[in-house]
Amino acid sequence: TPEFCDRLLFESSDFYVDVVTPSVNSPVLPAADMLLQLVTVALCVFTTSYADPQCRLANADVDQIIQKTNYQVHSGDDDTLDVDGFNRHIHLTLFGFNLPWKVFIELNDGSMYSMATLSRSGDVQECSNSTYRAVQGVFTFDRMEMNYKSFEATFLYWKIVGTFSYKFRPNMNVVYTQTDEDCGPVSYSIESVENAEYDIITDDNSWGSWLVTKAVYSALRKGDNTPMLQYFLQRSWVSMVVNFGRYYCT
Numbered sequence: 001t002p003e004f005c006d007r008l009l010f011e012s013s014d015f016y017v018d019v020v021t022p023s024v025n026s027p028v029l030p031a032a033d034m035l036l037q038l039v040t041v042a043l044c045v046f047t048t049s050y051a052d053p054q055c056r057l058a059n060a061d062v063d064q065i066i067q068k069t070n071y072q073v074h075s076g077d078d079d080t081l082d083v084d085g086f087n088r089h090i091h092l093t094l095f096g097f098n099l100p101w102k103v104f105i106e107l108n109d110g111s112m113y114s115m116a117t118l119s120r121s122g123d124v125q126e127c128s129n130s131t132y133r134a135v136q137g138v139f140t141f142d143r144m145e146m147n148y149k150s151f152e153a154t155f156l157y158w159k160i161v162g163t164f165s166y167k168f169r170p171n172m173n174v175v176y177t178q179t180d181e182d183c184g185p186v187s188y189s190i191e192s193v194e195n196a197e198y199d200i201i202t203d204d205n206s207w208g209s210w211l212v213t214k215a216v217y218s219a220l221r222k223g224d225n226t227p228m229l230q231y232f233l234q235r236s237w238v239s240m241v242v243n244f245g246r247y248y249c250t
Helices: 002-020 031-045 059-075 207-223 228-248
Strands: 054-057 080-083 086-094 097-113 118-120 125-128 132-141 144-155 158-179 183-201
Touching: 059 118, 059 228, 080 228, 086 207, 097 207, 097 228, 144 207, 144 228, 158 207, 158 228, 183 207, 183 228
Parallel strands: none
Antiparallel strands: 054 125, 080 097, 086 097, 097 144, 118 132, 125 132, 132 158, 144 158, 158 183
């Protein structure tokens, strides 16, 4: 076992020195015992890979887990999660420079959908040894929306109210590890965001409403400093722990 080899290599270090450069006080072992110990040490030295994790492509296995996860989330009505509201001032920018104007937005009564569209984006590796196993890869949600029923925006002298929607396809770097003591994501972060779209619906058809809407779109697309992605990570992390872990950690 790895523990046996570690102990043997440690305890044999002095013996090895004495065999190569014998000292006066070195113990004299029978030839058979000496040969047996040397062979055992050599086997441990030349099989150092015993402690290294073995890795393989795990696309098929992970696809089965994802399929079960999405079915469980959908059947359990857990594909929609609540998200916190927030308010924020966002700079208008031009060619990467902040302009002297800001847009103020406030969003409340939010939810995110759909947690039942989990998939992988590329290959997934699984590595394991005698003490743990872990899958690593890029995961995504094919359809992700953050919807806020209460939306307010102010720009200069104009203000609008309505609803707000943020649609995007997030790519997350995930490392999901199982040990004897724990099982869950040890790394979970945004790698990139694709197909980002912002949608504002308001009953105000005035020129001022049009201006505020355009200002909000421009500010978000060029300098989104809102916590929406942070909220997405927090809530989707919980879903990965509970739902993906239900099938991976068994």
